[in-house]
Amino acid sequence: MAKKVAIVVGSLRKGSFSRLVAKTCVELAPDSLSFEFIDIGKVSLYNQDQDTDNPPASWKELRDAIRPLDAVLFFTPEYNRGMPGMLKNAIDIASRPYGKSAWDGKPCAVVSVSPGAMGAFGANHHLRQSLVFLNMPAMPQPEAYVGNAAKMFDEGGKMTNDATREFLKKFMATYAVWVARHTPQ
Ligand code: FNR
Numbered sequence: 001m002a003k004k005v006a007i008v009v010g011s012l013r014k015g016s017f018s019r020l021v022a023k024t025c026v027e028l029a030p031d032s033l034s035f036e037f038i039d040i041g042k043v044s045l046y047n048q049d050q051d052t053d054n055p056p057a058s059w060k061e062l063r064d065a066i067r068p069l070d071a072v073l074f075f076t077p078e079y080n081r082g083m084p085g086m087l088k089n090a091i092d093i094a095s096r097p098y099g100k101s102a103w104d105g106k107p108c109a110v111v112s113v114s115p116g117a118m119g120a121f122g123a124n125h126h127l128r129q130s131l132v133f134l135n136m137p138a139m140p141q142p143e144a145y146v147g148n149a150a151k152m153f154d155e156g157g158k159m160t161n162d163a164t165r166e167f168l169k170k171f172m173a174t175y176a177v178w179v180a181r182h183t184p185q
Contacts, residue, residue, distance in 0.1 A: 021113045022075040024168055104134065107179050139178045
């Protein structure tokens, strides 16, 4: 049976390049993976006072959406050399209550995306810092820094850059092996 992967995109922008790269990765992925896009846009800001037995509904929805899935794939833009605040907020919310993190042990990988040349390197590694603490085996190689993203898609949102398509296809094949290695068979 296919391993179920949560796709978490750190942008709410309608034309988000990060989301377009995520959709391209889904298209190029091997059959051993299935995907669910997780909506983090409606999740309210974390406030520890509200993290009781009856937390805000949007937090419960996020935690419940991630918990049953096998693995996670993060797509992050870069805001001021780090991951966007809304992505960090979602990560924090699903990491609680203490000892019951929805992320715990799930294999993951990070794809960072930017219209700039550096491919959101800073956001990629900012995010990886949290993944260590969350006990999520993060695929080390290949690293994925997708730069110049504004020039890679046609008007329908299809990735037109053959070299990047080829890279993402190999990336997803390696990720599928990584997921298989780090999930119960
Ligand atoms: C940016 N952008 C940006 N880009 C980058 O490569 N490094 C950076 O540090 C920043 N910083 C930054 C801060 C803020 C507040 C905004 C709004 C934008 C530009 C960013 O990469 C661009 O808006 C992307 O299009 C955002 O990703 P999505 O929405 O296309 O996925």
